[in-house]
Amino acid sequence: VDLTEARREAEQLDARDPLAHVRDRFSIPDGLVYLDGNSLGALPVAVPAVVEHVVAQQWGRDLITSWNVHDWWDAPRRVGGQVARLIGAEADEVVVADSTSVDLFKVLVAAARLRPDRRTLVIEPGNFPADLYIADSVAELLGMTVRRVDPRDVRTVLDDDVAVVSFAQVDYRTGRAYDMAGITAAVHDAGALMVWDLSHSAGALPIALGACDVDFAVGCGYKYLNGGPGAPAYVMAARRHHATVRSPLTGWTGHARPFAMEGSYEPAPGIDRMRCGTPPMLSLLALEAALGAFDGLSMADVRERSLSLTRLFLALTDRVLAPLGFEVVTPRADDERGSQVSLAHPRAYGVVQALIARGVVGDFRYPDVVRLGFAPLYVRHVEVVDAVEHVVAVIEAGEESDPRYVVQHTVT
Amino acid sequence: VDLTEARREAEQLDARDPLAHVRDRFSIPDGLVYLDGNSLGALPVAVPAVVEHVVAQQWGRDLITSWNVHDWWDAPRRVGGQVARLIGAEADEVVVADSTSVDLFKVLVAAARLRPDRRTLVIEPGNFPADLYIADSVAELLGMTVRRVDPRDVRTVLDDDVAVVSFAQVDYRTGRAYDMAGITAAVHDAGALMVWDLSHSAGALPIALGACDVDFAVGCGYKYLNGGPGAPAYVMAARRHHATVRSPLTGWTGHARPFAMEGSYEPAPGIDRMRCGTPPMLSLLALEAALGAFDGLSMADVRERSLSLTRLFLALTDRVLAPLGFEVVTPRADDERGSQVSLAHPRAYGVVQALIARGVVGDFRYPDVVRLGFAPLYVRHVEVVDAVEHVVAVIEAGEESDPRYVVQHTVT
Numbered sequence: 001v002d003l004t005e006a007r008r009e010a011e012q013l014d015a016r017d018p019l020a021h022v023r024d025r026f027s028i029p030d031g032l033v034y035l036d037g038n039s040l041g042a043l044p045v046a047v048p049a050v051v052e053h054v055v056a057q058q059w060g061r062d063l064i065t066s067w068n069v070h071d072w073w074d075a076p077r078r079v080g081g082q083v084a085r086l087i088g089a090e091a092d093e094v095v096v097a098d099s100t101s102v103d104l105f106k107v108l109v110a111a112a113r114l115r116p117d118r119r120t121l122v123i124e125p126g127n128f129p130a131d132l133y134i135a136d137s138v139a140e141l142l143g144m145t146v147r148r149v150d151p152r153d154v155r156t157v158l159d160d161d162v163a164v165v166s167f168a169q170v171d172y173r174t175g176r177a178y179d180m181a182g183i184t185a186a187v188h189d190a191g192a193l194m195v196w197d198l199s200h201s202a203g204a205l206p207i208a209l210g211a212c213d214v215d216f217a218v219g220c221g222y223k224y225l226n227g228g229p230g231a232p233a234y235v236m237a238a239r240r241h242h243a244t245v246r247s248p249l250t251g252w253t254g255h256a257r258p259f260a261m262e263g264s265y266e267p268a269p270g271i272d273r274m275r276c277g278t279p280p281m282l283s284l285l286a287l288e289a290a291l292g293a294f295d296g297l298s299m300a301d302v303r304e305r306s307l308s309l310t311r312l313f314l315a316l317t318d319r320v321l322a323p324l325g326f327e328v329v330t331p332r333a334d335d336e337r338g339s340q341v342s343l344a345h346p347r348a349y350g351v352v353q354a355l356i357a358r359g360v361v362g363d364f365r366y367p368d369v370v371r372l373g374f375a376p377l378y379v380r381h382v383e384v385v386d387a388v389e390h391v392v393a394v395i396e397a398g399e400e401s402d403p404r405y406v407v408q409h410t411v412t
Numbered sequence: 413v414d415l416t417e418a419r420r421e422a423e424q425l426d427a428r429d430p431l432a433h434v435r436d437r438f439s440i441p442d443g444l445v446y447l448d449g450n451s452l453g454a455l456p457v458a459v460p461a462v463v464e465h466v467v468a469q470q471w472g473r474d475l476i477t478s479w480n481v482h483d484w485w486d487a488p489r490r491v492g493g494q495v496a497r498l499i500g501a502e503a504d505e506v507v508v509a510d511s512t513s514v515d516l517f518k519v520l521v522a523a524a525r526l527r528p529d530r531r532t533l534v535i536e537p538g539n540f541p542a543d544l545y546i547a548d549s550v551a552e553l554l555g556m557t558v559r560r561v562d563p564r565d566v567r568t569v570l571d572d573d574v575a576v577v578s579f580a581q582v583d584y585r586t587g588r589a590y591d592m593a594g595i596t597a598a599v600h601d602a603g604a605l606m607v608w609d610l611s612h613s614a615g616a617l618p619i620a621l622g623a624c625d626v627d628f629a630v631g632c633g634y635k636y637l638n639g640g641p642g643a644p645a646y647v648m649a650a651r652r653h654h655a656t657v658r659s660p661l662t663g664w665t666g667h668a669r670p671f672a673m674e675g676s677y678e679p680a681p682g683i684d685r686m687r688c689g690t691p692p693m694l695s696l697l698a699l700e701a702a703l704g705a706f707d708g709l710s711m712a713d714v715r716e717r718s719l720s721l722t723r724l725f726l727a728l729t730d731r732v733l734a735p736l737g738f739e740v741v742t743p744r745a746d747d748e749r750g751s752q753v754s755l756a757h758p759r760a761y762g763v764v765q766a767l768i769a770r771g772v773v774g775d776f777r778y779p780d781v782v783r784l785g786f787a788p789l790y791v792r793h794v795e796v797v798d799a800v801e802h803v804v805a806v807i808e809a810g811e812e813s814d815p816r817y818v819v820q821h822t823v824t
Contacts, residue, residue, distance in 0.1 A: 027472050036476045043472035051467050051694065052460065059640055060439050060455035064448045064773060072641060099689025101663035102514055109553075125675065130664035130689065133677035137662045141521075141553050173673075222690070228471055229484060229693035250549045251513035252542035261585075261778050263537065265545035277511025277542065278634070280695035281641035282463065361476060366673050 001320050001392050003385055010312065010381035019305045023378040025293040026226075033360040033383045033390070037375025038172075038200060038340050041226030041290070050289035054282055075288065076232075076253075076279050077272065082291045083225070083234045086299065087198060087217065088208035093236050095271045096221065096287065097279060100199055100233040101130045102249065103218040104166070106274060107235060108138040109248040111164040111193045111216055114241065118163035118192070119144045124151050128172045131197055135166060151178040158190035165192055169207070170200035170338035173365050175330035177201065177338045181212045188213065199223060204306055204339035204376055206299035209236055216241070224339065224375060227287030235274040242270050251276030293377060306339040306376035309384055313341050313374065316388045324395045329369060340373040350400030351391065357399070360390045413732050413804050415797055422724065422793035431717045435790040437705040438638075445772040445795045445802070449787025450584075450612060450752050453638030453702070462701035466694055487700065488665075488691050489684065492646055494703045495637070498711065499610060499629065500620035501648045507683045508633065508699065509691060512611055512645040513542045514661065515630040516578070518686060519647060520550040521660040523576040523605045523628055526653065530575035530604070531556045536563050540584045543609055547578060563590045570602035577604055581619070582612035582750035585777050587742035589613065589750045593624045600625065611635060616718055616751035616788055618711035621648055628653070636751065636787060639699030647686040654682050663688030705789060718751040718788035721796055725753050725786065728800045736807045741781060752785040762812030763803065769811070772802045 014020055026042045028034055034042060058066040067073050081091035097103065112121065123135045125148040132148075139146045149157045151167045158165075165187045170177045180196060187194045193215040201207060203224030209217055215238050221231030237245055246267060252258050254275040256266040267273035294302075310330075317328055321343065329342040345351055345368060352364040362372040372387065394400050426432055439455045440446055446454060470478040479485050493503035509515065524533065535547045537560040544560075551558045561569045563579045570577075577599045582589045592608060599606040605627040613619060615636030621629055627650050633643030649657055658679060664670050666687040668678040679685035706714075722742075729740055733755065741754040757763055757780060764776040774784040784799065806812050 027468075029473050029475075032475075034475060040471075040476045042475065043467065048464070048467050048472075051463060055455065055460050055463050055640070055698070056439075059452075060460075061441050063441075063444075063446060063454065064452045064775065065768070066641065098510065098514065099663065099691075101689035102510065102661060105661055128664070129667070129673050129675065130662075132675055133662035133664065133667070136677060137660050141660060220690075228467070229478065230690040230696070232692060233689070248549050248553060249514060249517055250542075250545035251511065252540070252545065255541070255545070259778065261541050263541065263544055265548060277513035277645070278632075278642040279511075280644060280692040282694040282698055283692035284642070286467070286694055356477070363476065366671065 003320070003389055006316060007382060007385045010385045013308060013312070013381040017305065017381070019297070019301055019376070022293070022297065023380065026378045028378060031359055033386045035360065035362045035372040035374065035379065035387060037378070038223050038373030039363055040222055040229060041224060041375060042378055044226055044290045044293045046292050047228065047286050047289045051282060051286050054285045072281055075281070075284055076275055079284060079288045079291065080234055080271065082288065083202070084236070086207070086294060087202050087219070087236065088206070088210050089236045090210065090239060092270055093239055094234055095274050096232050096234045096284060097275045098233060100197070100218055100220045101134055103233045103235045104131060104134045104197065105138060106247040106249050107195055107216045107218055108135060108164060108166060109142065110245045111195060112138065112142055112144060113246055114193060114244060115163035118161050120161045120163060121146050122154065122157055122162055122165040123148055124167050126171050126173060127168050128197070128199065131166065131168065151183055154183055155186050158186060158192065160191060162190055162192040164195060166195035166197065168197040168200060172200050173342060173369060173371070175338045175340040175342050177205070177336050180207070180214070184212045184214055200338055203294070205303045214238065221287045225287065226290045226293060228283060228290065231283050231287040232279060237271055237274055242273070245273065247274055247276070249276040253277060302376045306374060307334050309374035309376065309379055309381060310337060310339065310341050312381055312384045313372070313388070316384065317341070317343065320388055321391055324392065326370070339376055340371060343370045344368050345370055347400045350402060350405035351394055353405045354394040354399035354402065355390055358390045358394070360387050415732070415801055418728060419794060419797045422797045425720060425724070425793040429717065429793070431709070431713055431788070434705070434709065435792065438790045440790060443771055445798045447772065447774045447784040447786065447791065447799060449791070450635050450785030451775055452634055452641060453636060453787060454790055456638055456702045456705045458704050459640065459698050459701045463694060463698050466697045484693055487693070487696055488687055491696060491700045491703065492683065494700065495614070495646045496648070498619070498706060499614050499631070499648065500618070500622050502622065502651060504682055505651055506646055506648045507686050508644050508646045508696060509687045510645060512609070512630055512632045513546055515645045515647045516543060516546045516609065517550060518659045518661050519607055519628045519630055520547060520576060520578060521554065522657045523607060524550065524554055524556060525658055526605060526656060527575035530573050532573045532575060533558045534566065534569055534574055534577040535560055536579050538583050538585060539580050540609070540611065543578065543580065563595055566595055567598050570598060570604065572603060574602055574604040576607060578607035578609065580609040580612060584612050585754060585781060585783070587750045587752040587754050589617070589748050592619070592626070596624045596626055612750055615706070617715045626650065633699045637699065638702040638705060640695060640702065643695050643699040644691060649683055649686055654685070657685065659686055659688070661688040665689060714788045718786060719746050721786040721788065721791055721793060722749060722751065722753050724793055725784070725796045725800070728796065729753070729755065732800055733803055736804065751788055752783060755782045756780050757782055759812045762814060762817035763806055765817045766806040766811035766814065767802055770802045770806070772799050
């Protein structure tokens with residue numbers, strides 16, 4: 001397989017890429033082809049100094065006074081405002097708090113309470129498993145029924161018993177992107193509320209929560225937002241719900257007067273009511289510093305770069321990898337694709353492990369998926385060619401059949 | 413007021429203090445008298461290098477492989493095991509996850525589900541407000557009733573409708589410590605389950621969850637455990653409940669086979685089932701490093717030092733501060749006291765602010781409490797004398813009546 005020509009074209013794409021300089025905002029090990037930014041985003045260069053300051057100066061020197069002096073208190077809302085710009089929400093509609101699963105729990109209970117006469121929760125069967133588990137738990141607590149349906153078929157289940165519909169905008173496994181505007185409108189037509197999980201879309205493509213009239217959203221801080229391992233997640237609640245929405249996780253930081261230490265809960269007037277306990281400040285302020293990597297970028301440009309990367313990978317896959325037994329799982333239409341490409345292969349686990357041994361990091365999703373993420377802020381076109389070249393080399397040498405690589409699904 | 417003699421005695425206490433060297437495990441600004449370790453523990457010297465490594469090497473260089481290479485995956489259980497040693501639990505009974513409020517929510521729902529025929533939740537009126545709010549929310553979700561009673565009077569409300577009793581071992585406001593063994597036994601005699609919030613006791617006094625047969629506990633990572641601002645909290649579940657307890661926060665990390673990405677939730681066999689989403693690794697690993705400050709210490713020695721500090725402060729208060737209008741709120745009997753002393757004063761807010769301006773950091777609790785925490789790992793006896801001297805100076809100069817110090821309860 002000769003990829004000389006492909007490499008030259010990729011180099012040209014990189015040379016005229018208006019976002020090529022953004023890679024300098026990240027610290028990426030030399031020689032590593034990192035295609036797992038959809039799982040854990042790379043380290044932005046601005047982060048280490050900020051974290052060092054938070055530890056040594058804010059915690060170490062200023063101690064408890066940092067809640068005011070360094071405005072720790074307002075950080076969840078402040079960082080929420082930064083996230084809001086990336087997802088098409090107003091700054092006062094987003095707050096950073098807890099994990100994605102905990103936030104989804106809050107939002108599903110809160111949304112269901114806004115439709116008390118309806119008893120059905122709709123979710124898609126291919127959603128990230130935690131979303132399925134949380135939906136089942138919410139349904140058990142509230143005495144509701146869960147229906148699972150492909151988002152493209154949502155209209156077939158919408159009736160006047162559906163309280164809430166909750167979908168992921170981009171499927172974590174296949175990389176399929178759903179039609180946020182159309183689905184949200186259909187859900188509203190049926191009188192239900194719409195929740196989107198943005199974990200696999202925010203930071204990779206333009207999102208217009210406001211324009212799509214979305215009710216609630218949640219998302220992860222450590223994938224395309226690059227906030228660091230386990231960075232806190234975020235909740236978006238449309239302003240029209242702020243007066244009435246009630247989170248079941250009534251922690252003190254969501255109280256209207258948190259320092260009055262009152263005996264009963266009165267939710268804060270705005271998005272703060274979706275907060276719960278004290279946030280993990282090291283992780284939260286690392287996320288804040290990381291979000292600076294998006295400064296000055298238009299999400300339309302970011303999306304164009306993402307599509308350019310995935311288009312190139314799909315073209316090379318068709319030409320080079322399909323004959324080696326790889327089948328494209330991700331949709332080919334640009335508007336149905338996130339920023340990853342998933343390939344099915346009978347020895348997918350071995351392929352992923354052999355690639356990692358070669359310095360090409362993607363991940364495996366049970367049972368047979370090689371998942372490669374093209375984080376649009378730092379992956380280069382030449383690395384797309386590198387990846388394809390290494391996949392070919394793996395298969396040609398049979399490296400994926402190494403007995404160490406028997407399918408395991410109990411490790412990452 | 414002449415404190416010369418008191419200072420000499422304090423210096424002697426410090427000189428023969430077997431734990432005096434432990435202060436060297438902390439980075440405390442020169443000249444600062446820090447009496448707020450019950451709210452945010454000081455920075456252990458081991459932490460900055462660990463956090464730097466986590467950011468630059470684990471996240472930055474090893475990226476996603478750190479889940480295995482640096483065993484991020486097992487960190488919640490591993491750090492839980494460290495906490496277990498401080499609270500008298502088995503290593504496999506404690507896991508670090510989420511915030512105290514979120515963990516209390518999990519535990520109250522989980523415990524109530526173990527007593528499905530009982531509909532009453534008992535909590536004390538003076539508990540940290542978040543605990544009250546969370547209990548109310550749990551009761552609403554499960555259709556239960558909350559009764560609030562002073563822990564010393566718990567026997568008056570125990571009947572066969574009580575499913576769960578949840579108290580704080582040490583009251584955050586008064587510093588009163590409750591009888592864990594006696595109360596837990598009484599609750600069990602009534603067929604109910606016992607939950608303790610250890611936020612204001614763990615790390616300051618010996619706790620014997622196992623010996624007291626406690627069912628569940630939660631606690632904060634950033635007070636006497638010194639884990640850093642918003643460090644994750646922990647959950648203890650007694651081993652006898654592991655097979656049957658069900659958390660309502662069914663995140664993927666609590667699943668029996670988290671990487672199998674199954675469509676329905678099956679809780680992990682042990683304490684892992686109390687996990688939920690991906691933990692904030694920077695904050696979690698800072699907590700792990702911080703807990704090293706307890707290495708080689710016996711909690712009995714730590715407790716003796718804590719009592720020595722609070723006894724000295726109480727004695728000086730009686731002699732010097734009582735005539736200036738300060739009233740001791742905290743119990744005087746050693747076994748009824750945590751590691752803080754609270755003083756009521758009509759201008760408490762101004763006193764706290766004036767002390768902070770003088771480099772003596774305590775905190776204010778609405779409406780009239782000056783709260784001073786004597787973290788036993790790093791506060792010295794001479795600092796107790798310093799604090800008293802500064803309180804005297806504040807009152808003598810009328811500094812607490814500065815018009816800037818009008819009572820505010822909307823700031824920390």
